Amino acid sequence: MFENTKAFSGFSVDDIDAARRFYGEVLGLRISEANGMLTLHIAGDRDTLVCPKKDHVPATFTILNFPVEDVEAAS
Template sequence: MFKDTKAFSGFSVDDIPAAKAFYSQTLGLDVGEANGMLRLNIAGGNPVLVYPKENHVPAEYTVLNFPVTDIEATARELIARGVTFERYSDQHDELGIVRGGDEGPLIAWFKDPAGNVVSIIQD
């Protein structure tokens, strides 16, 4: 039934202007706005919908993962832009990157202004 449908994902925020500034200015994404919602135009063609929710509760999982080729350079650039990385364990290095060895990829998490979790992950 949905085999040929171009599905897209979405998540809520509590402040559309703050989300727009973060995703467009801090992260450098192409962000559109219509009907009180945002469309994050990401590579690959399917946008991500960001919608306002009065009783927003931040997601307890990662809502967006951004694959990067050089996680250290990306982390440094994000820190320079005011991003603070989350630390969930003692496996984080000084930049906030988890270096779990063979257990998984290099990854670092941060939050958007609404508290939703976003990551950079080295591909």
Template structure:
């Protein structure tokens, strides 16, 4: 019944202008705005709806993952733009990178948040 639907995902933020600045200028995504909502246009061709919610509560899980070729390079570049990477005791190095591939625990990954507190990641699969 829905197999051919052009499905998409979305998440809320509490400040659309701050979200637009972050996703467009800091992360370098193509962003469009219509009816007070944002559409993030991803490199895969997928689109993500970002909608305002006055009583927004940040997601406690990763809402968007960005695969990258060189995680250290991307973390360094984003840090220079003011992005703060999460520090998880015993998991991350001083820059916020978890080197999962070194011990078979999964991908190399680093988590950060958008201005609304939603969790995002860059990872090398």
């Protein structure tokens, strides 16, 4: 049933404005916004949904990974 479905991932944040600034301005990702949610347009044709959640608690694990050649230089 889902073997040909193009899945996408998503995560919640407690501040959509801060997320827009971070992902758009700091990381330089292309972002769109609709219905109070952000979509991160990342290379590879798999968008990531960022949705607001009032009782959001930050994950204790990695939810979004970006491959880089030098971690120290990228941070």
